[in-house]
Amino acid sequence: MTENTLVYPPRVTAFTRTFWDGLRDGTFLTTRCQDCGHMTFPPKPVCPECWKSNVEWVELSGRGVLVSYTEVSAAPQMFEHEAPYTLCIVDLDESVRCVSRVLAAWDDLAPDARVRLKIRDSVPTPLFEFVLDTDDELEV
Numbered sequence: 001m002t003e004n005t006l007v008y009p010p011r012v013t014a015f016t017r018t019f020w021d022g023l024r025d026g027t028f029l030t031t032r033c034q035d036c037g038h039m040t041f042p043p044k045p046v047c048p049e050c051w052k053s054n055v056e057w058v059e060l061s062g063r064g065v066l067v068s069y070t071e072v073s074a075a076p077q078m079f080e081h082e083a084p085y086t087l088c089i090v091d092l093d094e095s096v097r098c099v100s101r102v103l104a105a106w107d108d109l110a111p112d113a114r115v116r117l118k119i120r121d122s123v124p125t126p127l128f129e130f131v132l133d134t135d136d137e138l139e140v
């Protein structure tokens with residue numbers, strides 16, 4: 001156990017392994033239906049629009065806007081040591097929605113704020129969370 005070891009790691013399946021391996025390599029992946037073009041997040045082996053399983057892996061930008069957010073003070077037992085933390089809903093620029101944590105001071109958050117993905121180095125899988133996407137935080 002290291003300080004990066006997750007107490008409640010995501011469940012990795014034969015299908016989702018591609019997503020988690022991608023995250024480890026610094027890419028944020030999801031699936032797009034090759035029949036109707038619908039993109040989903042999280043990745044799904046079957047298209048929820050047309051119910052076909054002809055999906056392909058595509059890379060997301062990891063950038064989007066904050067739709068909503070809330071601070072969690074009374075956390076589930078496995079996350080109590082991390083509370084308080086802030087959960088958010090983000091609409092990515094590719095028009096898919098995801099739920100995650102956002103790492104920012106509460107007073108700096110606002111609806112429609114630009115956010116970008118940040119990959120957290122953890123074991124056994126990396127995690128993704130969001131940070132505010134301001135010019136001075138751009139990584140070179």
Ligand SMILES: [Zn+2]
Pocket residue numbers: 033034035036037038047048049050051052
């Ligand atoms: Zn489809």
